[in-house]
Amino acid sequence: MSADIHSRFKFNPADFIAERSKAVDASGIRRVFDMAATMKDPVNLSIGQPDFDVPDAIKRRAIEAIEHGRNRYTPTQGIADLVKPIRQQVERDTGWKDPGVMILSGTSGGIMLSMFACLNPGDEVIFLDPYFVMYHHLPKLVGAVPVSVDSYPDFRLDAAKIEAVITPRTRMLIICSPNNPTGMAYTEAELRATAAVAKRHGLLVLSDEIYDAFCYQPHVSIASMLPDQCILLKGYSKTYAMTGWRLGYAAGPRAIIEQMIKLQQYTFVCAPSPAQYAALELLHSGTVDMTAHIDEYRRRRDRLIEGIGDLYPVGDPRGAFYLFARAPGNWSGSELVQRAVNKNLLLIPGSVFSSRDTHFRISYAASREHIEKGIEILRALAQEAQMK
Numbered sequence: 001m002s003a004d005i006h007s008r009f010k011f012n013p014a015d016f017i018a019e020r021s022k023a024v025d026a027s028g029i030r031r032v033f034d035m036a037a038t039m040k041d042p043v044n045l046s047i048g049q050p051d052f053d054v055p056d057a058i059k060r061r062a063i064e065a066i067e068h069g070r071n072r073y074t075p076t077q078g079i080a081d082l083v084k085p086i087r088q089q090v091e092r093d094t095g096w097k098d099p100g101v102m103i104l105s106g107t108s109g110g111i112m113l114s115m116f117a118c119l120n121p122g123d124e125v126i127f128l129d130p131y132f133v134m135y136h137h138l139p140k141l142v143g144a145v146p147v148s149v150d151s152y153p154d155f156r157l158d159a160a161k162i163e164a165v166i167t168p169r170t171r172m173l174i175i176c177s178p179n180n181p182t183g184m185a186y187t188e189a190e191l192r193a194t195a196a197v198a199k200r201h202g203l204l205v206l207s208d209e210i211y212d213a214f215c216y217q218p219h220v221s222i223a224s225m226l227p228d229q230c231i232l233l234k235g236y237s238k239t240y241a242m243t244g245w246r247l248g249y250a251a252g253p254r255a256i257i258e259q260m261i262k263l264q265q266y267t268f269v270c271a272p273s274p275a276q277y278a279a280l281e282l283l284h285s286g287t288v289d290m291t292a293h294i295d296e297y298r299r300r301r302d303r304l305i306e307g308i309g310d311l312y313p314v315g316d317p318r319g320a321f322y323l324f325a326r327a328p329g330n331w332s333g334s335e336l337v338q339r340a341v342n343k344n345l346l347l348i349p350g351s352v353f354s355s356r357d358t359h360f361r362i363s364y365a366a367s368r369e370h371i372e373k374g375i376e377i378l379r380a381l382a383q384e385a386q387m388k
């Protein structure tokens, strides 16, 4: 064969990247990883997971599960011993009657499956900006259209703003309370007004409550206000520091959850078996109490606000473990973050979570020592910004 024929059929992997893959942009997050890689022992206030470890009782259950051969596929919807009590818990919490429940490979799995199950090409999905990055990108994988609602400067949930962007193509509304990245936890009144909008327009609400345990006011869920019209997503990643174990659950109308189970069968197959058996520890034993950790996170939030709140407006964050602060002077969020990196402090620019580049995210899932150093550096930066 001539060299000519070979070259005509030269295989180029780049030619095989589908449009849906190209539509997802991970450059913002990658820039942060690149920055982190250049830093030695940074003061790291960028982390999106707890800095405590999995409680011992849960670890022991997982080890036992592995040693006793719980290493095989489980039913796709999850083990019955876990699904049943979760269903009862959801019924108690929401007042729903006999909802569908499935165990997920992480809450992320549930976000993906609900979009795959419920969205057609061209359907619109509404969520607040700033947003958890997946809400912006995953709709595109199914040809749906992300529609963000600007929630600056106070990041509150404003039902009227949501109603204003509803079109005949709107299908889904995502609510995340407590919120990543803003740390907001919405009030009952805000959620009721939003539920009324969802009812008026027949929208399916996806309620991502992965931070429900980290709520420094009583946690209110929109789920109880929307029987039959809501997919409730909860996770174990943040509450029990099990981010690498990949466990969460979805509850909602049976007809929808059944479709999600069908799609899980052909994608994730099931949530990790040892993690499911380990979660049984949380059901009746009373051996796991996260109160001390949650109280500590509340104190860290208070300390951060006390330390920088006079220089950096952060709204009124009452949940999760983040503050979303405005960059000082006329700096953009990215400029502030680059200058912080120069002082060995790692933060995330707000542009990763938003169409605006005016803010940055601070995580207080970090040691007291790092929080104190972070406060010092942020105060120095605010002074520099004023002097410009």
Ligand SMILES: Cc1ncc(COP(=O)(O)O)c(C=O)c1O
Pocket (backbone or CB within 6 Å): 048, 105, 106, 107, 108, 109, 132, 176, 179, 180, 208, 210, 235, 236, 237, 243, 246, 247, 248
């Ligand atoms: C708002 C929100 N939803 C979902 C997830 C995904 O969590 P999981 O580990 O359960 O997939 C995260 C993780 O950062 C998150 O912040």
